[in-house]
Amino acid sequence: EAGVAQSPRYKIIEKRQSVAFWCNPISGHATLYWYQQILGQGPKLLIQFQNNGVVDDSQLPKDRFSAERLKGVDSTLKIQPAKLEDSAVYLCASSLEGTGANVLTFGAGSRLTVL
Amino acid sequence: KNEVEQSPQNLTAQEGEFITINCSYSVGISALHWLQQHPGGGIVSLFMLSSGKKKHGRLIATINIQEKHSSLHITASHPRDSAVYICAVGPRSAFGTGTRLTIIP
Secondary structure, three states: OOOOEEEOOEEEEOOOOOEEEEEEOOOOOOEEEEEEEOOOOOOEEEEEEEOOEEEEOOOOOOOOEEEEOOOOOOEEEEEOOOOHHHOEEEEEEEEOOOOOOOOOEEOOOEEEEEO | OOOEEEEOOEEEEEOOOOEEEEEEEOOOOOEEEEEEEOOOOOEEEEEEEOOEEEEEOOEEEEEEOOOOEEEEEEOOOOHHHOEEEEEEEEOOOEEOOOEEEEEEO
């Protein structure tokens, strides 16, 4: 079984530029999560999708972050414009369904450095 | 106050020691996850549990729903167990800040 695929693995941009991350979950997983993990901290949920609908985006800074999962499969997370404090690893995870009672499978993450 | 609290934040032990990492949560949960993150590596799911106890090799995870507390134990610890161990609870996907474990040979 293929894992959760993420790209790019690394990205360096200057502040005020934009960046996009892509995630392809495990086939058949209805629930997809995007997390932000700042160095030394635990992951923070940014957004949770159930198929192509948003379940929870309460911690997504909507003035600069956006995410979509149009066909209920892969997803993109965009930051525009980026700030220095957005430097972090952006993790994508998926599970069969979103009650929290299924195993989470994580991608390798996308490390963003904002200069 | 965080919804999920872990202790200790850092733990250094000698190879072979019995390790315990604790997790307390303040919200209702559908399940609790223990995750492992190696330096520069991805996150791997170790356990998902909603009651009782689970064992996998040298790792044991327990949960007490009434007390809203879970523990992760490692028996006969080894340097390759050195990693950050993270507790997370669903359905809201709240994470603890992690426990950095270092096992010295």
